[in-house]
Amino acid sequence: MSIENNLLEHYRQCFNADPAFIARAPGRVNLLGEHVDYNDGFVLPVAINRAVWVAFSPSNTDQTTIVAADLPDEVLFAPQNLPAKTRADGAALPNWARYPAGMMWALTHAGHATPAMNAVFTSDVPSGAGLSSSAALEMAFGVAWQKLGDWSLPPMELALLGQRAENKYVGVNCGIMDQFASACGQHDRLLVLDCRSLTWQTAPLPENVVIVIADTMERHSLASSSAYNRRRAACEEAVRLLKENLPGVHSLRDVRIEDFNRLSPDLPEEVAKRAAHVVGEIERSQGALKLLEGGDVVRFGQLMNECHASLRDLYEVSCPELDVMAAIGQSLPGCYGARLTGAGFGGCTVNLVAREAAPAFKAALAAGYEQQTGHHPEIYICQASDGARVLP
Ligand code: GLA
Numbered sequence: 001m002s003i004e005n006n007l008l009e010h011y012r013q014c015f016n017a018d019p020a021f022i023a024r025a026p027g028r029v030n031l032l033g034e035h036v037d038y039n040d041g042f043v044l045p046v047a048i049n050r051a052v053w054v055a056f057s058p059s060n061t062d063q064t065t066i067v068a069a070d071l072p073d074e075v076l077f078a079p080q081n082l083p084a085k086t087r088a089d090g091a092a093l094p095n096w097a098r099y100p101a102g103m104m105w106a107l108t109h110a111g112h113a114t115p116a117m118n119a120v121f122t123s124d125v126p127s128g129a130g131l132s133s134s135a136a137l138e139m140a141f142g143v144a145w146q147k148l149g150d151w152s153l154p155p156m157e158l159a160l161l162g163q164r165a166e167n168k169y170v171g172v173n174c175g176i177m178d179q180f181a182s183a184c185g186q187h188d189r190l191l192v193l194d195c196r197s198l199t200w201q202t203a204p205l206p207e208n209v210v211i212v213i214a215d216t217m218e219r220h221s222l223a224s225s226s227a228y229n230r231r232r233a234a235c236e237e238a239v240r241l242l243k244e245n246l247p248g249v250h251s252l253r254d255v256r257i258e259d260f261n262r263l264s265p266d267l268p269e270e271v272a273k274r275a276a277h278v279v280g281e282i283e284r285s286q287g288a289l290k291l292l293e294g295g296d297v298v299r300f301g302q303l304m305n306e307c308h309a310s311l312r313d314l315y316e317v318s319c320p321e322l323d324v325m326a327a328i329g330q331s332l333p334g335c336y337g338a339r340l341t342g343a344g345f346g347g348c349t350v351n352l353v354a355r356e357a358a359p360a361f362k363a364a365l366a367a368g369y370e371q372q373t374g375h376h377p378e379i380y381i382c383q384a385s386d387g388a389r390v391l392p
Helices: 003-015 095-109 133-149 155-170 175-185 223-242 257-265 269-286 288-293 297-315 320-331 355-373
Strands: 021-030 045-058 062-067 073-077 117-123 189-194 198-205 208-217 334-342 348-354 380-383
Touching: 003 021, 003 045, 003 117, 021 133, 021 175, 021 269, 021 348, 045 133, 045 175, 045 380, 062 095, 062 320, 073 095, 095 269, 095 320, 117 133, 117 198, 133 155, 133 175, 155 175, 198 269, 198 288, 208 320, 208 355, 223 257, 223 269, 257 269, 269 288, 269 297, 288 297, 297 320, 297 334, 297 348, 320 334, 320 355
Parallel strands: 062 117
Antiparallel strands: 021 045, 045 117, 045 189, 062 073, 189 198, 208 348, 208 380, 334 348
């Protein structure tokens, strides 16, 4: 049964009726520009053909019921429960429920109506895998409330409210990339976002090349959100210290590599390493679109490999499984570049592979990874997909 039919069935069992609507919001994979969105850098993600699906109807009470079909679990809450992050019965909201509840909270604060709903959701975006299952959950509920509340926002505005929910309600200091990609994705297109101006464009994916996602099956844990917040704090500390000599600097985007090389020996070692990754990665991602437009997939792939090394050695967000997966990918015929994607600490690599080499690549990568780690990976070719919307 398709994911959509399964969801319909589940909804009928829970609520004895058909849902009024179905919303879908995709996960994402990022090709280049990692850990730079919160440093005003450039990111090049695509929305993927794995998504969160929500079946929903207005509940016509003040209580929202959300069923997580895959767990399974269920919460019931009203707007007055939002500040304390509790369910209607006073118990704490489970972690997964903080994303839709946080979305309701952020939308309400911004003045948008969020009528109570009955909802069931399911997802084939693996969670904790670096493919933005959380952002997809936020955006799916964002467009669901947009439908029920009868208002309309540009997708980037909805993305910003999703980021606010995650920063202020869930407590992860993430940047804008994931919500942006989930909201603004386009079929068959790469997204290119300037995270300072928030201007973005789409570009065709290079011809004869496919994006292969390789899941190490190693999951990042809750502890990784505090590690993530610490990375971000180190970047802010670098800006504060560099400003003493470079008063015009507002973020690491403003720091030229020559200035950084001159001043970084005076920074605390850890801060210097984190900032070195960011300054280098912004440089790599800045010119990346031009490379693709000029058909230079080879150089683009090299930048992906450099990115992995930098995330491993300087930003220190890789893990042994990701290093194994990236190294095998990079060594295989037809692979232009391979690196960890997303926040790190576990999850997936993204590989840019010549289309005709992809089947052999997948098989060799799976065999090599299994041989070296004893774990069976999940590997698939990804299609770039449309962003969050309520299905017609
Ligand atoms: C997570 C965050 C994003 C971004 C990436 C790293 O996915 O949600 O905002 O910072 O990590 O690039």
